[in-house]
Amino acid sequence: HIELAEPVFHIGYIDIVYKILQCVCHNCGRLLVSYAEPELQHIVLNYHGKQRLIKIHELLKSRKSCCPSKGQNIDESCPDKVKDPAFWNELGVFKDDDDYDEDFRNVQPCGQTVPEISKESDFTLKMKTPSKSSSDILSAKSVLEILKHMNIYDIRVLGFNTERARPEWMISTILPVPPPHVRPAIVMDSSRPSQDDVTHKLATILQTNNHLKKLIQDNAQQVAQQDAIEMLQYHISTYLINDKPALQRATTKNGRPIKAISQRLKGKEGHIRGHLSGKRVNFSARSVISPDPSISIDQVGVPLEIAKVLTFPEVVTPRNREYLQQLVYNGPDAQQGANYIITPQGIRINLAVTEERSALHLNDNAIVERHLRDDDIVIFNRQPSLHKMSMMGHRAYLMPGSTFRLNLCDTTPYNADFDGDEMNLHVPQSQTARAEVKHIMFVPNQIISPQANKPIIGLVQDALLACRLMTLRDTFLNRNQVMNLMMWIKKRDVVLPPPCILKPQQLWSGKQVFSLFLPEINHDAFSADNKDDSWLPVDDKRVIIRDGKLLAGILDLKTVAKSEKSLVHVVINSWDKDIARDFLNQTQLVVNNWLELRGFSIGIIDCIASPRTLEKVSEQLGDLKKSVDEITHSALNGTLKIQPGMTLKETFESEVNTRSNDFINKSGDVVKNDSRFWNSLMQMVAAGSKGSKINISQILACVGQQNVEGKRVPNGFKNRTLPHYFKDDVGLEAKGFCEHSYIQGLTPPEFFFHSMGGRTGIIDTACKTSDTGYIQRRLCKFMESHCVQYDGTIRNSLNEVIQFLYGTDGMDPICLETQKIRLLSMDDNQFRNEYEFDLSLPTFGQGIMNADTIDEMNENISATRTILNRETERLLHFRKLLREEIFPSGEGSVYLPVNITRLLETAQQTHGINPHSDKSDLHPINVIESVENVINKLVVVPGDDYISKEAQDNATLLLRILLYSNLAAKTLIFKYRLNEIAFKYVLGEVEVAFVKSIVSPGEMVGAIAGQSIGEPATQ
Incomplete structure (x- = not known):
């Protein structure tokens, strides 16, 4: 110092x-x-x-x-x-x-x-x-x-x-004087070393300090001493901070500002963020990515050459000594080999320069740095890493070639495509790190995104299209084709079902083939753009799955892709993440091989509209021009109604822009309705694999209005958009409307306007990237320490309570599903039919309940009525609460952990219950008491004090309403006909699902919240 x-x-x-x-x-x-x-x-x-x-x-x-x-x-x-x-x-x-x-x-x-x-x-x-x-x-x-x-x-x-x-x-x-490591000298060729800025500054401070000491010792004039003190003050200040606006910058001899201590520490390139929090790492690889639908979603294809360079330190034990000894013999050049040995004494032996590898004997606790092998745990990452799904754990799968291979389902969380994207691979270097990656970061654990309570990994592109084509009503396969596809199914108990058509030849439907590898689930859903809510629509848009058999429906974007309540979501909630992974892998293998057999291509014929379609579009275009002329005349006459907060000109532009932008949707509807069913473009749009209604409209009908910053193309020259239009022309063509389609070709002005619209999109994307990136950084830094504690509260690093219960219900969002509470919309008649027992009827319970149960209820009719009335009053109270306080608007969708309807249907299927003919052996009183006991066990906030009870009631209120309304005695006995075993199964599953859905202590909910807002903002 x-x-x-x-x-x-x-x-x-x-x-x-x-x-x-x-x-x-x-x-x-x-x-x-x-x-x-x-x-x-x-x-x-x-x-x-x-x-x-x-x-x-x-x-x-x-x-x-x-x-x-x-x-x-x-x-x-x-x-x-x-x-x-x-x-x-x-x-x-x-x-x-x-x-x-x-x-x-x-x-x-x-x-x-x-x-x-x-x-x-x-x-x-x-x-x-x-x-x-x-x-x-x-x-x-x-x-x-x-x-x-x-x-x-x-x-x-x-x-x-x-x-x-x-x-x-x-x-x-x-x-304090920092050591030389902080201010290293740079040796330039043979000349003397060039000292660091900090060293130069310290030398200046030392000189000034010695000069001041001499002045004090010599008892110099006060003015001279004061000048020397100010100079010392200046040099020390600029040594610490050299970027204050009010302070003259300290510079080197050549005029370059000195990099002060604070500038070395702060900022993105500083020591903290640049070299400590984030740094370049070893044991990593980077290469271009390629698609491979044949590998599992939790695998990554690693080039063999990379596997020879990346190593894992394996500790020698009696169990693996022989295997590791063989790797050492193989050496660094063989495919399954090793690069280094670290002896128990810490000596590092490079096998590349060791000639007598066979003489090297491995002792216990030595470490062999072996090559990467199949099924090693690795981390795969694509930048920018906008959310936690941008870094996921995979199993290595060694392959020839020079690129990483990625299953297509994984492209969505990484936001990756295969047009030259590069990705990074990191190899964890300890067993504990591997365990953490496997149980926290592994791909199956990331299938459901906490951002929107729905899958982020699902079928895409050709697999999605193949699912739709395979499940169409007129898709049939002969015996040889089915047998070939069954070779790709890895389930052990797969059995060929009876053919659905026997004559003139045996044929199996695509739905039957799909059912061969479908997990045993029950599911009801509608395909995308369904307009018919009947039980079996004519267009086969209702998907019905019973006990793993696809009975009806066409599978598309809404049912097998990344939508909420898609098959992936249902499989995870009904079974587990590994079954969902296997389902995705199996589906891709089978449907891709079938699509290869069937064939699918797109040609120029698919892009040409029929004369009838073009005529309809032309009529619509005429109507649009006519309406724009009317608006123009009314604006010139002063009869156009001015919108609030706008001038006459702004109102005119808004009206015209609204109509011209709507035209693309109208023409899209015409093209869609008039196109042939087997049009390849239409098939892709219907499946959701690629394209939209607007894309089809622009290819076949009309490119439409081009917008620059949300408005029609502005005037670039004097009162006109381009020199070959009249001045003050506000018509459609002069302001950026392209009435030709891509297949017809654009005129030069249309092409120019189209380029203007495209360029503004590129500029917006570039500007948005930095803005949204900074927004996400601020969000995540602000909430980075917000964590769920063991008492259920969310606290920050100062132990301040941010929220007493995560999301006010303490549930993990990945375990929740959107559900409707039927009780809300029930009128009095429906309520009575669903929940109220009429013991006075002479035929009460006949054919539905056991005779012994009916007799017992009639014997103790007073006590029975008391308990049944208690249940009815509770449900009436809940209905009033829903209508008056919780959902006064009348629409009630809630996020809850137990899909009770699907659970009851599963119980029926699992236990072979026929809801039309079987009798239930349940006693209503036992049902009510058992349901109450289970619901009382669903505790998020333990404690007997007033505040804990209040928090517990608030957290579980909607779940209790859902369970009481769906597990009512009459519903279970009369509607579902459950027996004792099935009833106990349902109660057990409810309890297990609830416990699973409670958010885990240690969950960094602040970071999840920050990335869930920031990531979609970037798209």
Whole structure:
């Protein structure tokens, strides 16, 4: 370190020192306010640390008074004016403290006038006393003396910790010198080493300090000493911070600004963010990615050459010694080999330069750095890493070639395509790291995204298209084709079902083939763009799956892709993530091989509209031109109704733009309705694999209105868009409407307008990237420490409670499904039919319930009615609550963990119950009591105190309503005909599903929230 000849201000603490000087007496060092003042007591008790200093400074900065002379000590001569013991506890004052009187009354308030302090620059303070007309410079030495005089309790009042941060420590008396590693010299060729900026600056500080020492020793003039002190102050300040606007930049001899200590630490390229939080790493690889639908979604194809370079340190044990010994013999050049051995003594042996590898014997606890092999756990990443699904765990699968292979289903979470994208692969270097990757980051664990409670991994492109084509009603396969496809099915118990057509030849439907590998689930859903809600629509848009058999429906984007309640979502919630992974893998293998057999191509014929279609589009275009002419005339005549907040011109542009933009949708509907069913473009759009209605419309019918920044093309020349239009032409063609389609070709003006629209899109994308990236960074930094604790609360790093229960229900979003509560929309008749027992009917329960149960209910009719009425009243209360308080609008979709309808249907299928003919052996009273017992076990917030009970009721209210309304005694017995075993199965599954859905302690919910907002904003 360098011992300074004179104390100097630390540029980083000058503002805090300035605040302190405005709060204390410069003569005696005491605080300028009595402890007895209520305002001070309020600040001390309610604020801590820096906030307390700011509040006390606001209280005292405008006071131009004298130092108080009494009221701050507590002894017999002056009664204690501060009665609150909490105040003294904050200051660490205890009346039985032996040193109390001596410490506290060491310096009594002096009563002198307080000078006025002003800050002239980043390291100059001035002081003006009432007796003088001009201000004097307040030296760092004087300030140091004032701060040293401060009382220990006054320091604590100002918010300082007297053991870790005393005010006098904010004045520099010595300067630490960093070691050479911080400021390395650069050796240029054979010339002498070039020193670092910090070294040059330290040399300058040392010279200035020695010069000042000499001036003081020689008793030089005060002006010369002051100049030297200011120079020392300047050099130390610019050594620490060299980018303050008010401070002249310190430069090297060639005029380049010096990179100060703070600039080396802060910012994206600084030491913290550039070299500590984020850094370049070893054990990683980067290459171009290629598609491979034949590998599993949790695998990544790794080139063989990369596998020879990337290694994993395997510890030698008796169990694996023989295997590792063989790898050592193979050496670094073989495909399954090793590169290094690290002996138990720490000696590293390079096998590439070791000739006698066969003589190397492995001892226990030696480490062999072996090549990457199949099924090693790796992390795969694509930048920008916008959410946690941008880094996922995969199993390595060694393959020939030079690119990484990725299953197509994984492209969505990575936002990857195969037009030259590169991705990174990282190999964890310990068993604990591998375990964490496998159980936390693995692809099956990321199938459901917490962002929207739905799958982010699902079938895409050709597999999705093949699913639709395979499940159409007229898709049939002969015996040979089915047998070939069955070879790709990896289920052990697969059995060829009876053919659905026997004559003239045996044929199996595509639905039957799909059912061969479908997990045993029950599901009802509608395909995309379905308009018929009947049980079996004519267009086969209702998907019905019973016990893993696809009975009806066409599978498309909504049912097998990334939609909520798609098959992937249902399989995960009904079974588990591994079954869902296997389903995706199996589906791709079978349907892709079938599509290869069937064939699918797109040709120019698919892009040509029929004359009838073109005629309809032409009629619509004529109507559009006519309506625009009418709007133009009404605007010129002044009869156009002006919209609120707009001028006449803005209203005109808005009306015309709305109509011209709507035209593309109308023409798209015409093209879609008139196209042949087997049009390949239409098939892709219908499946959801590629394209949209607008794409088809632009290819076949009309490109439509081109927009620049959300408006029609603006005038670029004088009152016109292009030179070959009339001035002040506001017609469709002159303002960017392209009435030709891509297949017809665009005219030169249309092509120019189309290019304008495309360029604004590219510019918007480029600008949006940086803006949304910074938004996401701020969100994530603000919430990065928000974490679920073991008591269920969400707290930050300061242990402050952010939320008492995550999402107010304590549920993990990946376990929730959107469900409708039927009770909300039931009228009184429906309610009675669904829930109320009529014991007075002579035929009550006949053919539905056991005779013994009916007799028992009639024998104890009074007690039975009491319990049944209790259930009915509870459901009526819930219906009233839903209608009046929770969903007054009448639409009630809720996110809840148990899909009770699907669970009941599964129970029926699993236990072979026929809901039309079987009798139920359940007793209504037992059902009500059992359901109550299970629902009482669904606890998110444990505790018997009032607040815990209130939080528990609020957290589980909607779930309780759903369960009570679907597990009502009459519903289970009369509608579902459940028996005792099936009923117990349902209750057990409800309890398990609830426990699984409680959010795990340690979940970093702040980071998840930040990325869930930031990632979609970037798209």
